Amino acid sequence: MRLRSFALIAGTAFAALLGVTAPVASAEEPSSDVQPMIIGGQNASSGPWAARLFANGRQTCTSTIIAPQYILTAKHCVASSGTFTFRIGSLDQQSGGTMATGSTVTRHPSADLAIVRLTAPVNATYSPLGTTADVSVGQTVQVYGWGATSQCGSEINCQSRYLKVANVSVTSVSCRDYNGGIAVCARRGDGITAGGDSGGPMFASGRQVGVASTSDRQTTTAYTNITRYRPWIQQIAGV
Template sequence: MALNSGPPAFGPYYENHGYQLENYPPRHLVNTNAYVPYPVPYCASAVPQYIPRVITDTSTPPAVHLQPKSSSGIVFTSKAKKIICVAISIGIILIGAVIATIFLWKFVKTTCPNSGIECGTSGTCINPANWCDGISHCPSGEDENHCVRLYGPKFILQVYSSHNKSWYPVCHDDWNDFYGKIACKDMGYNMNSFYSSQGITDNSGATSYMKLNLSAGNVDLYEKLYTSNVCFSKTVVSLRCIECGTVIKVNQLNRIVGGTIAAPGEWPWQVSLHVQGIHVCGGSIITPEWIVTAAHCVEEPLSSPRYWTAFAGLLRQSVMFYGSGYKVQKIISHPNYDSKTKNNDVALMKLQTPLIFNEKIRPVCLPNPGMMFEPTQLCWISGWGATYEKGKTSDILNAVMVPIIESWRCNSRYVYNNMITPAMICAGYLKGKIDSCQGDSGGPLVTEKNSVWWLVGDTSWGSGCAKANRPGVYGNLTVFTDWIYQQMQANR
């Protein structure tokens, strides 16, 4: 990360609409073919691309030998003994096969392959992209009846009405934390991380609400909800599934343009992702189990989770060398990631064991649909990347402030010449001197709004480091929020 000063610049609104928009057709995953990059000779290849080759040892599990026992006290001939032994062996093998078949049947019956989502009790599996897309894919329509989201900077709970084809805020009448935990679970959160559920004044101008029908009996939460034009409490549900985007009080004087050494707890969502004891990429904590990083970090040959270890709450790489870290259980790259253009450059890592949150380890908030980041909104990047182009990884975590740059300006012929898609955000200074660099990949681009820190992007690529007219490019998390929730739900 280059840490020199530079003049400010201002960017556009980056609004997270979310899926199933009310006024136009549902947004699907970004079509990478819709934006044809037009590289020019002076644009170097995308960086950072530090991909070390990893050599691993493979081992063959020992064979299991079954040794059937014969009854004692009876004398058999040699031939009879062989027949009995063969019969017993075959019997044991058949019994084992039956047991294995039963277990396999149960596993297949309750598990969807390829990160699919199961349709209730029917056993039907659908693609996560088809969940809450406005079209019923499950036999009983569960994929459109269990659609919830958090809207805007105040985390307003909204439920989708498949009948009316629209999202509605939930009236706080008769609402309690029990229902809040169910809604959070349906968004892919662990109910143990549940934070709060409260009523707040609705300033959205909504005239219709989802309300609880307590007389509906012991049925599914969504069967209790119905649309109503009346909300007696005049408040709607604000739901926090996890306490995210908060930091301990630090010396604000340290946050100056030009970059600083990070203080303990200042960027608690930042993680260092290691391969064989070497820092390769950064990432951002969004739940105790899930980390957001860049898809280009986990390309072949580093696509296997067994290569990766995550370190959280530590500022120095030299300290991590002696730590055990957190092993990665699963890696999910965006299905439309393009390794050449770096379009849709986002990936998720699920940890084998959940993080334990404290003052130094905390999650950042995903940008809710309806979030708008104003042109004056300033962002911060952090990481252990090189402090100059082709330099070495930094031992200490650094952070620097960067403004968003309008996409039209970043796509001009003098900058990136139409290489920036809606799934990307430019941030930095056109005069150079301040930028992310090799080793910062996958790390956070965050901003503070309404006293909450939001994950605006993940460090993706750039031409060199801190060069004039070559600002950093980041994955646009406002585009990926829906996909992230779908994966969390499918891989609980």
């Protein structure tokens, strides 16, 4: 299945795209007008590992803190240069938690993954990373994000203030993300990802198994399968 980009979340030089499935649109081109956020679902009651990503002070994507000094997100969310900051450990993107600034960005060469090193360690609840045994076809899994809550014309204005969660059903563990990397694909359950959800986590069996890459904002979504890239993550972040 060919996937398309979710979202043009920020604007100008920091347009961040989430991706959409084949019938909908393609994911990370600066000229794309597609955008992602969780449509449907509900507000999350917990997400201490969640980190809202801001590019030059502008809300863009979702991410997770995986170690004291490392953030995991989608490569297309940090494709441009600039200042990346994160609000970590709060369900409310406008207050609470801990604010941190990125110092360096390491982008995966072939998958829609990136790791941002923070300028200083943050004491937080770190996202537990899964293995291939944690996710399988037919499984109901959870996706989280601050993305758009409807298919609005300007997704930057309709992204959620509070972290949302939705259930989706896995259809493949070896499909493709926006950059051609290995992905977990899923179909809509009680919600679907949209603009602003890019870079956010998919949890299966209580562990993070994916990073939001693409979505059609209607029925299908693709998350880079991080269980297949654990050696790369381990090499950079030590987890």
